[in-house]
Amino acid sequence: MKKNMLYIGIAVLVGLFAGWLIFGGTTGDTMTDKDMSDHDHAGESADQMWTCSMHPQVMQPEPGDCPICGMDLIPAESSAVGLALNEIKMTKNAMALANIRTTIVGNGTAENDGMISLSGKIQMNEEENAIQASYFDGRIERLNVNYEGQEVKKGQLLATIYAPNLIAAQQELITAASLKESQPALYKAVRNKLKLWKLSENQINSIEESGSVKENFPIYATISGTVSEKMASEGDYIKQGQPIVKVSNLNSVWAEFDAYENQISKFKIGQKIEITTNAYPNQEFDATVTFIDPVLNTQTRTVTVRANLNNNKGIFKPGMFVTGKIKSKSTDSKEQLVIPASAVMWTGERSVVYIKTDANEPIFKMQEITLGNRNGDMYTVVAGLQDGDEIVTNGTFTVDAAAQLQGKASMMNQERDAMKNEMSEMKMEFPKNFQSVLKEALLPYLQMKDAFVDSNSDEVSKYAKLTSQQMNKLQKEDLGQMEKSHVEKSIEMLDAISGNKNLENQRAHFVLLNENMIAIAMNVNDFSQKLFVQKCPMANNNKGALWLSLDENIRNPYYGETMMTCGAVIDTIGQ
Numbered sequence: 001m002k003k004n005m006l007y008i009g010i011a012v013l014v015g016l017f018a019g020w021l022i023f024g025g026t027t028g029d030t031m032t033d034k035d036m037s038d039h040d041h042a043g044e045s046a047d048q049m050w051t052c053s054m055h056p057q058v059m060q061p062e063p064g065d066c067p068i069c070g071m072d073l074i075p076a077e078s079s080a081v082g083l084a085l086n087e088i089k090m091t092k093n094a095m096a097l098a099n100i101r102t103t104i105v106g107n108g109t110a111e112n113d114g115m116i117s118l119s120g121k122i123q124m125n126e127e128e129n130a131i132q133a134s135y136f137d138g139r140i141e142r143l144n145v146n147y148e149g150q151e152v153k154k155g156q157l158l159a160t161i162y163a164p165n166l167i168a169a170q171q172e173l174i175t176a177a178s179l180k181e182s183q184p185a186l187y188k189a190v191r192n193k194l195k196l197w198k199l200s201e202n203q204i205n206s207i208e209e210s211g212s213v214k215e216n217f218p219i220y221a222t223i224s225g226t227v228s229e230k231m232a233s234e235g236d237y238i239k240q241g242q243p244i245v246k247v248s249n250l251n252s253v254w255a256e257f258d259a260y261e262n263q264i265s266k267f268k269i270g271q272k273i274e275i276t277t278n279a280y281p282n283q284e285f286d287a288t289v290t291f292i293d294p295v296l297n298t299q300t301r302t303v304t305v306r307a308n309l310n311n312n313k314g315i316f317k318p319g320m321f322v323t324g325k326i327k328s329k330s331t332d333s334k335e336q337l338v339i340p341a342s343a344v345m346w347t348g349e350r351s352v353v354y355i356k357t358d359a360n361e362p363i364f365k366m367q368e369i370t371l372g373n374r375n376g377d378m379y380t381v382v383a384g385l386q387d388g389d390e391i392v393t394n395g396t397f398t399v400d401a402a403a404q405l406q407g408k409a410s411m412m413n414q415e416r417d418a419m420k421n422e423m424s425e426m427k428m429e430f431p432k433n434f435q436s437v438l439k440e441a442l443l444p445y446l447q448m449k450d451a452f453v454d455s456n457s458d459e460v461s462k463y464a465k466l467t468s469q470q471m472n473k474l475q476k477e478d479l480g481q482m483e484k485s486h487v488e489k490s491i492e493m494l495d496a497i498s499g500n501k502n503l504e505n506q507r508a509h510f511v512l513l514n515e516n517m518i519a520i521a522m523n524v525n526d527f528s529q530k531l532f533v534q535k536c537p538m539a540n541n542n543k544g545a546l547w548l549s550l551d552e553n554i555r556n557p558y559y560g561e562t563m564m565t566c567g568a569v570i571d572t573i574g575q
Helices: 002-022 033-047 092-097 164-178 184-196 201-210 261-266 396-405 414-424 432-453 457-474 481-498 503-521
Strands: 087-089 101-104 106-108 115-124 129-133 138-143 157-162 216-220 225-230 243-248 252-260 272-277 285-292 302-310 321-327 336-340 345-347 350-356 363-375 378-383 390-394 531-536 545-549 568-573
Touching (some): 087 396, 138 164, 138 216, 157 243, 164 201, 184 201, 252 321, 261 302, 272 302, 302 321, 336 390, 350 396, 363 396, 390 396, 432 457, 432 503, 432 545, 457 503, 503 545
Antiparallel strands (some): 087 363, 101 390, 106 336, 115 252, 115 321, 129 243, 157 216, 225 243, 252 302, 272 285, 272 321, 285 302, 336 378, 363 378, 531 545, 531 568
């Protein structure tokens, strides 16, 4: 038994020694492929930066929470080495998933040899509309029109009405008929009265010959057409002149198109227009422009261009989408750059596209352009692009989102940068004494800002009043027009804040106050302490709002405890 135990012990020792020879020796100068792989991966992780999807200006070397909003950080794009300012690089996988496509811009004449494409709808011809009204007071006993779209013919019975006034008028006619030899004027007057109520000669003669009064009286259609609106029901009491039905003659319809503001000069009354519809895509219908709206629609920035269409066969239905092609009256055949409408993004009054700056790599940069006329789904480009430029024509917003995440110029964040640049470039000159008084006004301002952070409306009102008193001293200085305007607006906002105890109202005025105060402060650079210009992108209905602070750490005056750390430093003033 003892020998067996000895043999087992020796075997264990031999096994341990062999294992050390095989595996232990590799821990020195030699590394396995797995070890090398782990080493490389660790090196890459060390270079990985992390950012916030809501605040791309945040860049940290390790994962965690966003210091502004508390959201989990996400890996930042790490392939930006060697890129120019505001250029972004996307992976080929991301390009494929987002179905991003590009097109090379080239010169070309106007589409279809000067033909401009317009989109529009078929509308009822209002000149052919008629209202069938009641010509006397009464109650509708029977209505023969049951639904909209029903066809009616001229002379067709539309309704039967009980009319007390007409009963009395019929009795007058019967009496006057017996006196027509002796009092012809009276007889004629009574007949004319009934004619004014749209009774025909046959109806009047029938009453006179029968000598009996009708209680219910018929109303006949005065025009043929389609009922476009049913305006009364059986049993309704109606007044004289009150409409019963609206009838439209659809043998003629309007094709109305929207023309953009910059296209107005291309059209004139009498131009020929070729019209196509989705219902009959292989047919073209010729028409002539009969009307150009003299008033511009300020919401869509378009005018209505109208053409009359013959519709005897009932091909065109009101509400149907149509496309019109019209030859521009302009004879300018100069070549222009033409790009698809899908490539263009709008931000305020500006238009931007994304240019592919590297022919071999998916690297893009935002470019502001000036657009000309729109021809169908294409725009002419006046400035901002050159022949041969490659632009994104599908997935433009995906590229813009990638730029936003990488903290580069994008449609989403350029307005913020524009605001900052606008304030910093607003040059104002102040006398020396003004600057010292302004410093005194900033002390209660900063206390007011802290009161906003604490959501204490009483303290806000108190310090707003003190700041206003200091700012009023600035009005005594000799100021230029711009400088004076900013001071007066600041005082106006401070007085509004101090005179109102509603916190939300105070914060609304605080937004406008800061736009003026910060513009002033940016032109006074000899502050003894550094001031931080901070911004919350979610305040002011997601338009963003600014404030001044001595502390670099964010303490949000627009939300207080609700979102205390939401915001970022966008500039500094002073030291």
